[in-house]
Amino acid sequence: MKQKITATVLSQKEIAPDIFDMWIATKLAEQAVPGQFLCIYPKDRSTLLPRPISICEAAENKESLRIVYRVAGQGTKEFSGYQAGERISLLGTLGNGFPLEAGKGKKVFLMGGGIGVPPILQLAKALGQETRGCESRKRVVHGQETQEQGTLVQIIVGYRDGHLFLADDLSKYGDLYLATEDGSAGTKGNVMDAVAANGLEADVIFACGPMPMLRAIKQYALEKEIPAYLSLEEHMACGVGACLGCVVKTREIDHHSHVHNARICTDGPVFEAREVDI
Amino acid sequence: MNTKVTIAGVEFKNPVMTASGTFGSGMEYSEFVDLNRLGAVVTKGVANVPWPGNPTPRVAEVYGGMLNAIGLQNPGIDVFCGRDLPFLRQYDTKVIVNVCGKTVGDYVDVAERLGEESSVAMLEINVSCPNVKEGAIAFGQKADALFRITSEVKKHARQPVIMKLSPNVTDITEMARAAEAAGADALSLINTITGMKIDIQRRTFALANKTGGLSGPAIKPVAVRMVYQTAQAVKIPIIGMGGIATAEDAIEFLLAGATAVSIGAMNFVNPYVTVEVVEGIESYLERWGIEDVRELIGAVR
Numbered sequence: 001m002k003q004k005i006t007a008t009v010l011s012q013k014e015i016a017p018d019i020f021d022m023w024i025a026t027k028l029a030e031q032a033v034p035g036q037f038l039c040i041y042p043k044d045r046s047t048l049l050p051r052p053i054s055i056c057e058a059a060e061n062k063e064s065l066r067i068v069y070r071v072a073g074q075g076t077k078e079f080s081g082y083q084a085g086e087r088i089s090l091l092g093t094l095g096n097g098f099p100l101e102a103g104k105g106k107k108v109f110l111m112g113g114g115i116g117v118p119p120i121l122q123l124a125k126a127l128g129q130e131t132r133g134c135e136s137r138k139r140v141v142h143g144q145e146t147q148e149q150g151t152l153v154q155i156i157v158g159y160r161d162g163h164l165f166l167a168d169d170l171s172k173y174g175d176l177y178l179a180t181e182d183g184s185a186g187t188k189g190n191v192m193d194a195v196a197a198n199g200l201e202a203d204v205i206f207a208c209g210p211m212p213m214l215r216a217i218k219q220y221a222l223e224k225e226i227p228a229y230l231s232l233e234e235h236m237a238c239g240v241g242a243c244l245g246c247v248v249k250t251r252e253i254d255h256h257s258h259v260h261n262a263r264i265c266t267d268g269p270v271f272e273a274r275e276v277d278i
Numbered sequence: 279m280n281t282k283v284t285i286a287g288v289e290f291k292n293p294v295m296t297a298s299g300t301f302g303s304g305m306e307y308s309e310f311v312d313l314n315r316l317g318a319v320v321t322k323g324v325a326n327v328p329w330p331g332n333p334t335p336r337v338a339e340v341y342g343g344m345l346n347a348i349g350l351q352n353p354g355i356d357v358f359c360g361r362d363l364p365f366l367r368q369y370d371t372k373v374i375v376n377v378c379g380k381t382v383g384d385y386v387d388v389a390e391r392l393g394e395e396s397s398v399a400m401l402e403i404n405v406s407c408p409n410v411k412e413g414a415i416a417f418g419q420k421a422d423a424l425f426r427i428t429s430e431v432k433k434h435a436r437q438p439v440i441m442k443l444s445p446n447v448t449d450i451t452e453m454a455r456a457a458e459a460a461g462a463d464a465l466s467l468i469n470t471i472t473g474m475k476i477d478i479q480r481r482t483f484a485l486a487n488k489t490g491g492l493s494g495p496a497i498k499p500v501a502v503r504m505v506y507q508t509a510q511a512v513k514i515p516i517i518g519m520g521g522i523a524t525a526e527d528a529i530e531f532l533l534a535g536a537t538a539v540s541i542g543a544m545n546f547v548n549p550y551v552t553v554e555v556v557e558g559i560e561s562y563l564e565r566w567g568i569e570d571v572r573e574l575i576g577a578v579r
Contacts, residue, residue, distance in 0.1 A: 001310050035303075041547065048494055048547045049339045091549070178292055235335045237344060238546040242306040243299070244322075244351050245337035258353035259330040 002094060002240060003028070010064055010085040016163035018071045019115070020080045021056075024088070029065045031057040033097030034123035035208075035231055035270045038067065039239040041089040042075040050091055051075045052236050052265070056118035056166070057125065063090075068118035068166060083175065094239055095269045098206050098229055103127050106203040107152040109192045110174065110216060117157050117166050119231060121173075123206055128153040128173030154200055157174025158191040192216050202226060206270075211278060217267070218273040228273040234264045241266030249277035279563050280555075283317070283537050285515045286438035286463035288399045290372055291536060293427050293571060294528065294556045297519050297542030298323055298376035298442070299348065299400060300493075303362035304369070310549035313369040315556050318487060320540060321362065321405045323378035326387040328354040332409060338475045338483070338484035343494025343521070345473050347409040347487035350378050355391050363397055372399040374440065375573055378407060380494040382417075382427055386434045393436035400437050406444030406469035418444040418469075421456035428460035438463035440517065441509075445497075446472050450504045451511035458512045466517040466540065468501045493543040495521040498506035502534050509535025509576055523551065525558020535576040 007026040015021045028038070034054050039050030057066040071080050082088065100123075108127060114121035128151070153174030157167065162184035170176050178186025179194035187194040190215060194200075201225075207217050208231035221228035234246035238241040251274065254262045260274070262268065281292040302308055313319060317508040331351025332574045337343040338345045347526045352358070358375075375398050385403060394396050396468030405418035405427060417427045428441055441457040443450060445468040453466055470491025475484035501520020509516055521543070522528050528539045544551045563571060 039397075045495070046341045047339060048342065049337075049344060050547070070311050081502070223307075232509065235338045237346065237543075238306070238549075240306045240309070240549065241345070242302040243337065244348050245346065245548060246333065247334060247336070247351070249330070256353075257351065258328045258357050259351060261330060261351060 001031070002091065004089065006089055009082045009084055009088060011080055011084050013226040014080070015068070016112040016165040020071065020165070021066065022079070022082070022114065023064050023065045023066050024090070026090070028064045028103065028236070031091045032058045032065060032122070033099035034100065034118050034126050036095045037269065038065070038092040038170055039094060040079060040091050040234075041077045041091075042104050044078055047074045047078070049237055050239055051079070052094070054119040054231070055093065055122060057122050065072045066126060071116040074228045075265075082128045087101070091239055094265060096267070098123050098231070098270050100126055102227060102229065103204050103206060104151055107201060108151070108154065109157045109195070109205040110153060111157070111202065111207040111209065111213075113158040113191055113213040114160065116207070116209030116213070116231070119208050120155065120157065120206075121166055121169055124153055124155055124173035128150050137241055146190060154202065156194050156200070158192045158194070158209070161187070191219060195220075205229065207231065215278055218278060221273050228278070229270050230273050230276070231269045232264050232276070232278070233269065234272060236265050236271055239265050251277060261276060279560065280572070281560065281563070283572060285517070285537055286400065288372060288438060292317045292556050293532065293538035294552060294559070295374065295517065295538055295540040296320050296545065296552060298538035300405065300545050300560065303358070303366060305365055307545060307549055308412040311553045315553045316371045317400065317538060318374050319366060319374040320374040321358070321376055322352060323350050323376040323407065323544050324355055324358045325350065325378050326355055326384050326390060326391075328352065328357070332564060333510050336487070337499040338490065340473070340475055340492065340495065343492055343496035344546075345475055345485060345490035345492055346423055346470070347485045347490035349409050349487065350404075350407055352378070355388050359391065359395060363395060367397045373397055373429070374400045374402050376402045376404050376442070378404040379474055381431050385427060385431050389431050389435040393434070398437055400440055400443050400464075401429055401431070401435055402440040402466055404442050406442050408444070408446060408470060408472045408489065409487055413539045415446070416443055418453070421452050424453055425456045425460040430455050433459040440464040440466050442469055443467040445500060445504055451507050454508045454512045458514050459490050462514060464515045464517060465508060465512065466502050468497070468518065468520045471497055471500065493521065495523050495544075497521045498527060502530055505531055505536050506534040522555065523547070525555045525562060528555050528559060529562055529574060532571070532574040533576070534577040538574055
């Protein structure tokens with residue numbers, strides 16, 4: 001259920017230039033699905049609209065949520081100044097999230113680019129859990145065994161430079177492959193370059209990142225004839241599907257809007273690549 | 279204490295409504311507020327056929343408000359009557375349907391179709407959306423065009439008709455008088471004020487449509503002034519709106535001459551705002567020992 005609540009900041013630190021890592025005490029953690037987001041309201045009344053920020057992680061005890069966000073403007077600049085104990089207003093949990101079932105028992109790519117990396121962590125945790133400590137799945141990939149039900153979690157994340165925020169956390173839940181634009185870590189280039197350089201294959205893709213990356217992933221998925229679930233973003237006002245501000249063009253007539261537009265905040269933010277015109 | 283107000287023979291349990299386009303058809307916000315508490319739900323503009331709206335980005339934040347250029351995306355009157363009206367019928371609140379169109383004929387089509395719907399209390403005619411190329415505001419910026427469309431809609435509408443006025447005119451009282459003379463039963467104002475934002479990082483317009491409608495607390499003083507001026511110029515009731523965030527804001531509009539108020543952009547900032555304003559008006563009446571909310575209407579002259 002969507003709720004607007006007041007919550008307390010538990011901790012905050014800058015983990016890369018302009019990238020902040022905040023834990024928030026909230027029971028919304030109980031209902032959070034990987035790929036969902038929160039809308040956080042700035043206190044400064046000149047910046048009225050809530051900021052949509054993806055959920056990075058839910059604590060094991062379901063009592064807190066982690067967000068990792070980039071300072072992009074006035075609102076996020078205000079958030080970055082919050083210390084432990086700050087009371088904040090937020091709306092959540094919002095959006096549909098990634099369809100975990102589509103990845104279970106499969107070879108999956110979890111792909112994140114830049115500030116699209118954070119939601120990949122909770123997704124990797126959810127999909128990687130069942131295969132933690134299970135080496136047999138990897139043997140299947142190398143063609144030495146044929147019976148295996150585990151999920152092969154291949155996490156491919158791209159960064160601008162050597163500030164590899166969240167990479168250590170991600171490495172706990174799957175095989176991690178890095179790409180950096182400046183070549184300072186992993187494959188020089190983007191996430192698709194890392195896929196090629198490491199000879200990786202997948203049955204299904206989950207991704208979040210900048211639009212050029214998502215377009216490249218869609219193209220790849222179409223060529224390989226595999227599903228790709230992409231988390232999209234757009235400027236939002238309400239966050240709950242009322243204002244029709246954050247739409248994406250759809251291939252079919254949308255069931256709600258009855259035109260070729262779906263609402264990213266409520267029908268998404270995750271869409272199967274073939275459903276949307278990006 | 280009485281909180282009821284009457285507009286064109288339609289009684290509302292209190293003067294608090296939602297502003298068209300900010301509240302969908304009530305479904306999305308029914309998760310946050312009890313729609314039974316509202317005087318009316320004013321629905322998102324609906325046309326005779328589905329409209330796809332404008333390209334994105336459609337919204338941008340500005341100091342103390344926002345710009346939007348949604349472009350009246352809507353599913354068309356058939357879906358509205360088949361899905362949204364049955365949803366709203368579950369609630370004990372009045373339904374006002376905002377009607378948009380590209381031609382006079384489009385407006386008339388929708389008005390006639392809604393004439394068959396007894397659950398629709400009033401029609402609000404959108405002649406003031408600044409974000410579409412055809413229709414809408416083209417009818418709302420010239421007194422003769424406004425007179426003509428008002429008369430045509432009145433000829434075909436079964437429900438009382440509210441004309442929603444644009445602030446993007448030289449003299450709002452001239453428009454208000456034209457609508458009144460053509461038979462409008464009520465007026466609602468103000469729609470958004472045309473604005474623009476430029477993204478200096480990308481060096482382009484913040485909105486794909488280049489211009490958009492400014493709403494939110496930033497426009498409230500303009501709206502209060504226009505409601506006041508219009509209340510002096512016409513006899514028909516006014517539904518006032520523009521940046522209402524609190525009960526205090528709503529009371530300003532009543533004092534300026536509005537019979538009811540609508541809450542728009544602030545729903546995005548506080549999904550509980552509508553019911554908070556209802557409760558805040560009740561507290562105000564109680565605190566000042568005012569027996570009837572109608573005593574406030576136009577009390578400041």
